[in-house]
Amino acid sequence: xxxxxxxxxxxxxxxxxxxAASDRDACFEVGDDFRRFSQxxxxxxxxxxxxxxxxDRSDMFYETYRTPRMTWRSADGFTQRDxxxxxxxxxxxxxxxxxxxxxxxxxxxxxPYTAVREGPGSAVEVASPQEMARExxxxxxxxxxxxxxxxxxxxxxxYTHAYSRETETEKPQEVTGELENVVVIAQSMDRELLRTxxxxxxxxxxxxxxxxDTIVLLAIAQYITNLGYRAVASMNDAALAIPLAIxxxxxxxxxxxxxxxxxxxxxxxxxxxxxxxxxxxxxxxxFGVREMCEVCRACTEACPARAIAGGEPSTHVxxxxxxxxxxxxxxxxxxxxxxxxxxxxxxxxxxxxxxxxRTYDNWPSRVWRWVSGTRLRRLALWLDRISGRGRRLxxxxxxxxxxxxxx
Amino acid sequence: xxxxxxxxxxxxxxxxxxxAASDRDACFEVGDDFRRFSQxxxxxxxxxxxxxxxxDRSDMFYETYRTPRMTWRSADGFTQRDxxxxxxxxxxxxxxxxxxxxxxxxxxxxxPYTAVREGPGSAVEVASPQEMARExxxxxxxxxxxxxxxxxxxxxxxYTHAYSRETETEKPQEVTGELENVVVIAQSMDRELLRTxxxxxxxxxxxxxxxxDTIVLLAIAQYITNLGYRAVASMNDAALAIPLAIxxxxxxxxxxxxxxxxxxxxxxxxxxxxxxxxxxxxxxxxFGVREMCEVCRACTEACPARAIAGGEPSTHVxxxxxxxxxxxxxxxxxxxxxxxxxxxxxxxxxxxxxxxxRTYDNWPSRVWRWVSGTRLRRLALWLDRISGRGRRLxxxxxxxxxxxxxx
Numbered sequence: 001x002x003x004x005x006x007x008x009x010x011x012x013x014x015x016x017x018x019x020a021a022s023d024r025d026a027c028f029e030v031g032d033d034f035r036r037f038s039q040x041x042x043x044x045x046x047x048x049x050x051x052x053x054x055x056d057r058s059d060m061f062y063e064t065y066r067t068p069r070m071t072w073r074s075a076d077g078f079t080q081r082d083x084x085x086x087x088x089x090x091x092x093x094x095x096x097x098x099x100x101x102x103x104x105x106x107x108x109x110x111x112p113y114t115a116v117r118e119g120p121g122s123a124v125e126v127a128s129p130q131e132m133a134r135e136x137x138x139x140x141x142x143x144x145x146x147x148x149x150x151x152x153x154x155x156x157x158x159y160t161h162a163y164s165r166e167t168e169t170e171k172p173q174e175v176t177g178e179l180e181n182v183v184v185i186a187q188s189m190d191r192e193l194l195r196t197x198x199x200x201x202x203x204x205x206x207x208x209x210x211x212x213d214t215i216v217l218l219a220i221a222q223y224i225t226n227l228g229y230r231a232v233a234s235m236n237d238a239a240l241a242i243p244l245a246i247x248x249x250x251x252x253x254x255x256x257x258x259x260x261x262x263x264x265x266x267x268x269x270x271x272x273x274x275x276x277x278x279x280x281x282x283x284x285x286x287f288g289v290r291e292m293c294e295v296c297r298a299c300t301e302a303c304p305a306r307a308i309a310g311g312e313p314s315t316h317v318x319x320x321x322x323x324x325x326x327x328x329x330x331x332x333x334x335x336x337x338x339x340x341x342x343x344x345x346x347x348x349x350x351x352x353x354x355x356x357x358r359t360y361d362n363w364p365s366r367v368w369r370w371v372s373g374t375r376l377r378r379l380a381l382w383l384d385r386i387s388g389r390g391r392r393l394x395x396x397x398x399x400x401x402x403x404x405x406x407x
Numbered sequence: 408x409x410x411x412x413x414x415x416x417x418x419x420x421x422x423x424x425x426x427a428a429s430d431r432d433a434c435f436e437v438g439d440d441f442r443r444f445s446q447x448x449x450x451x452x453x454x455x456x457x458x459x460x461x462x463d464r465s466d467m468f469y470e471t472y473r474t475p476r477m478t479w480r481s482a483d484g485f486t487q488r489d490x491x492x493x494x495x496x497x498x499x500x501x502x503x504x505x506x507x508x509x510x511x512x513x514x515x516x517x518x519p520y521t522a523v524r525e526g527p528g529s530a531v532e533v534a535s536p537q538e539m540a541r542e543x544x545x546x547x548x549x550x551x552x553x554x555x556x557x558x559x560x561x562x563x564x565x566y567t568h569a570y571s572r573e574t575e576t577e578k579p580q581e582v583t584g585e586l587e588n589v590v591v592i593a594q595s596m597d598r599e600l601l602r603t604x605x606x607x608x609x610x611x612x613x614x615x616x617x618x619x620d621t622i623v624l625l626a627i628a629q630y631i632t633n634l635g636y637r638a639v640a641s642m643n644d645a646a647l648a649i650p651l652a653i654x655x656x657x658x659x660x661x662x663x664x665x666x667x668x669x670x671x672x673x674x675x676x677x678x679x680x681x682x683x684x685x686x687x688x689x690x691x692x693x694f695g696v697r698e699m700c701e702v703c704r705a706c707t708e709a710c711p712a713r714a715i716a717g718g719e720p721s722t723h724v725x726x727x728x729x730x731x732x733x734x735x736x737x738x739x740x741x742x743x744x745x746x747x748x749x750x751x752x753x754x755x756x757x758x759x760x761x762x763x764x765r766t767y768d769n770w771p772s773r774v775w776r777w778v779s780g781t782r783l784r785r786l787a788l789w790l791d792r793i794s795g796r797g798r799r800l801x802x803x804x805x806x807x808x809x810x811x812x813x814x
Contacts, residue, residue: 068527068633080531084633085546091629092622095522115502117494120475124487135806139492142597143615190549208550211622215499219618222498226475226491399542 019154026246026284027253031315034325036156037240039110039163040170043321043333047341049168053334058341064200065090077199077395078344086200086345089207093214093235104166108214108235111162112174112274116221116233123228129280136183136224136279143219144212147186147263149248149282153177153274157240175238179230179274181281183220184241184248186261186268187213189351191359192401194267195393197348198304202395206346209269210235217271229277240323241270249282252289256299256308256350257331260289262369265356288373289356293329296381298390299350307335308350353390355381426561433653433691434660438722441732443563444647446517446570447577450728450740454748456575460741465748471607472497484606484802485751493607493752496614500621500642511573515621515642518569519581519681523628523640530635536687543590543631543686550626551619554593554670556655556689560584560681564647582645586637586681588688590627591648591655593668593675594620596758598766599808601674602800604755605711609802613753616676617642624678636684647730648677656689659696663706663715663757664738667696669776672763695780696763700736703788705797706757714742715757760797762788 023030039045046053047062065087072080096113097106105111126132133150140148155177161170193205217233224231232238242259245251250270251261258266262285300310309329317324321333340346351357355372358365372380384390430437446452453460454469472494479487503520504513512518533539540557547555562584568577600612624640631638639645649666652658657677658668665673669692707717716736724731728740747753758764762779765772779787791797 066524080527080529081542081634084531084630085549087633088546088626088630089550091524091626094524095625117473117498117501120487122487124491135488138806138808139495142492142600142611143496144619193549204549208626211626212551215618215622218502219495219498219615223491223495226494227488399545401545 022247022284026243027286027290028243028246029313029327030156031325031327033315034156035323036158036160037323038161038170039159039237040161041320042163043337045110045163046321047337048165053337055341058337061341061344064344065094077196077201081399082199082201082204082395086203086207089204089211091207092211093207096214096218104164104171106165108210108237110165110237112238113214113218113221113233113235115218116225116231119225120228126278129278132278133280136220136277139223140183140185140216140220143223144216145185145220146188147250147261147268149184149245149250150279151182151184151244151247151249151281153180153182154244154247157243159237159239162237173238175232175234175274179232179276181275181277181279182244182248183224183273183275183279184245184250185213185216185220185271185273186245186250186259186264187216187271188264189267189269191267191357192393192398194348194352194357195391196395196398197352197392198343198345199395200345201398202348202352203345205348206269213269213271217273220273224273224275224277227277229275231273231275231277233271233273235271238274239272241272244272245270246284247281249285252284252286253328254289254299254354254356255293255296255329256354257329258351258354260354260356262287263360265358266351266354267357287369288377292355292372292377292381295378296355298353298355298385302349302353302390303336304347304349305332305335305339307332307339352392355384355390357390429654433650434693434697435650435653436720436734437563438732438734440722441563442730443565443567444730445568445577446566446644447568448727449570450744452517452570453728454744455572460744462748465744468748468751471751472501484603484608488806489607489611489802493610493614496611496618498614499618500614503621503625511571511578513572515617515644517572517644519645520621520625520628520640520642522625523632523638526632527635533685536685539685540687540689543627543684546630547590547592547623547627550630551623552592552627553595554657554668554675556591556652556657557686558589558591558651558654558656558688560587560589561651561654564650566644566646569644580645582639582641582681586639586683588682588684588686589651589655590631590680590682590686591652591657592620592623592627592678592680593652593657593666593671594623594678595671596674596676598674598764599800599805601755601759601764602798603802603805604759604799605750605752606802607752608805609755609759610752612755613676620676620678624680627680628682631680631682631684634684636682638680638682638684640678640680642678645681646679648679651679652677653691654688656692659691659693660735661696661706661761661763662700662703662736663761664736665758665761667761667763669694670767672765673758673761674764694776695784699762699779699784699788702785703762705760705762705792709756709760709797710743711754711756712739712742712746714739714746759799762791762797764797 047058137148164171189205189209196202221231221233254260300308318332454465544555571578596612628638628640661667707715725739
């Protein structure tokens with residue numbers, strides 16, 4: 001795993017000037033008309049309260065995750081065995097999401113995790129924020145994190161409000177700047193499963209990664225708590241994960257609106273732990289993603305919902321599910337989600353076709369990544385296209401792999 | 408990952424003759440005086456009800472897992488940060504263990520897991536038990552299992568009774584032969600952490616693996632349930648895992664009383680899912696472990712408690728925590744546990760020093776494994792000894808690795 005350079009603004013909350021510098025570092029273009037986001041406007045929340053998004057299809061979409069269907073489709077990738085695996089993969093993260101449902105909590109998705117045991121009265125002495133950051137990262141990897149970075153709390157990315165499923169309206173945000181540091185983790189998703197996208201089968205990559213994410217976040221939060229500091233584990237709730245991950249040096253922003261990491265491309269799920277432990281911050285990394293996405297349209301062209309931006313970064317917003325006042329590539333979340341609802345599972349075509357979606361455990365991919373960061377990026381793109389890397393694998397062929405591998 | 412040969416007794420419950428043959432295959436020597444084991448006699452259970460095992464030290468031993476200590480030892484490997492990581496690593500498996508404590512359940516340790524959602528009314532059609540076994544193994548690996556094998560239910564290894572922590576006495580066994588097949592999984596433990604054994608730090612390898620074990624077992628049980636069959640996930644409860652793992656082809660029995668796998672040596676934790684789904688069985692594997700253990704005494708000599716057999720396999724039992732009527736190397740569980748209690752954490756010295764404790768992702772280790780299975784095994788043993796592989800790593804050096812790796 002590669003090293004990350006420690007920033008000079010270690011442990012302090014960025015002030016206006018250093019925030020501007022840090023934003024430039026991260027290629028963030030935040031305008032004066034920027035407005036913080038309320039989780040209520042997230043398209044998944046809207047699919048409960050907003051008739052513009054909610055439909056019989058979206059209700060059915062969620063239903064397939066909870067209740068076995070009475071009749072199974074015979075379409076390859078959408079049969080009983082595909083849903084059986086997908087739903088099983090979500091099982092652990094579902095358990096935690098429902099653990100405190102009686103308190104109007106949906107932990108990991110709408111609310112931070114609370115299943116953390118009380119810590120000791122005494123806090124360990126922190127020799128230096130740099131030293132402690134190294135120790136926390138070492139521990140986090142040992143507890144199962146694939147990638148770890150650290151950044152400062154930034155109110156801009158924190159949701160103004162949480163969302164209550166019970167009342168279908170806003171409720172107070174629990175995470176505040178008192179926890180001034182954020183440990184951000186990225187967990188890699190199963191590449192073979194994602195090759196079958198779109199399919200219910202490929203949704204097993206989502207669920208399995210959320211389940212891993214859940215247990216790793218809980219363990220990191222418990223570890224920091226055991227050292228005598230406060231720690232709040234958060235998965236999809238509380239704050240936008242992508243800007244935090246970029247600032248923490250985990251990767252760059254891609255055209256499809258996803259984080260692209262050096263190690264797994266866009267094939268990750270994110271999580272974060274907010275803490276008051278003094279920790280040095282990482283700095284954003286650049287490896288040519290922005291320049292590549294400027295010339296690549298693989299995701300835009302492959303998206304069946306036509307939800308992904310094809311042009312230059314802009315401040316255009318499609319609807320209330322987009323964040324306002326940031327110049328960037330912005331996906332139409334309504335179109336995206338409608339496609340999910342219509343096919344009864346999540347979609348990851350944009351992840352599958354992304355040229356960065358590789359395993360980098362082999363030298364050709366590492367050479368490819370190096371070339372993709374140079375002026376020869378169009379050559380890299382062409383090589384990727386003719387290689388057939390991004391083509392869909394028929395789900396039944398994924399299942400048949402069992403035949404050859406475990407005979 | 409290597410393939411496993413499918414046995415001829417696929418899906419049927421072994422009858423007397425085929426059981427004898429299968430026992431020979433597995434090198435099991437079960438005598439007429441064999442008696443099934445009650446979990447109450449497990450040394451961990453005895454450390455609650457049996458004054459011969461219970462002591463202030465053993466109470467304190469458990470206490471360190473639950474409650475932060477008021478004062479921390481300064482001994483390397485037993486400081487606050489070591490316990491912080493160890494206890495965090497146990498956190499997820501602890502949550503599940505305590506989830507139904509009000510119903511006198513300690514799931515994963517004394518009782519099978521119950522956190523499985525109801526399945527559909529209809530079961531998938533199983534083309535053949537062979538076919539289904541391949542599919543289940545493929546799914547299990549995708550859900551995070553490191554090794555998977557399948558064997559038949561065998562009453563001999565099932566505890567006669569479960570143990571109730573509340574009443575400190577026996578309670579009925581829940582798992583029965585109606586679930587006639589057993590999917591056995593092995594999860595690898597962190598080798599670097601185990602290099603520091605004995606230490607509280609090395610106990611993090613135990614906890615982290617149990618946490619992974621828990622979520623993988625739950626996911627596999629949910630997957631089988633979603634296919635319309637019954638499935639019960641079990642970790643340390645319900646049955647002896649080692650004989651099931653050997654019959655399922657995951658490895659051989661070692662002198663230290665642990666399973667030795669080809670892939671990770673003794674560095675694994677086991678789990679199992681009992682099911683009525685028709686599944687073909689695997690057969691035991693042999694790669695020279697028994698012959699190696701006959702000439703090797705690395706664990707016997709390294710054990711500070713002198714708890715590990717130094718002689719030939721025998722039917723001698725040290726106390727009621729040993730199973731009766733089987734000729735094998737038998738560890739003195741009382742001595743072993745007393746050492747754990749005295750040092751306030753689990754011990755894994757026998758795992759650390761075992762010559763099979765390697766990562767086999769490099770060719771020298773694979774060559775070593777091959778040689779260890781030939782008549783040159785004494786050479787292999789000598790090479791292992793002079794290599795210094797099994798030496799203890801000072802815990803502070805494990806922490807310091809953070810310095811070099813994440814600068």
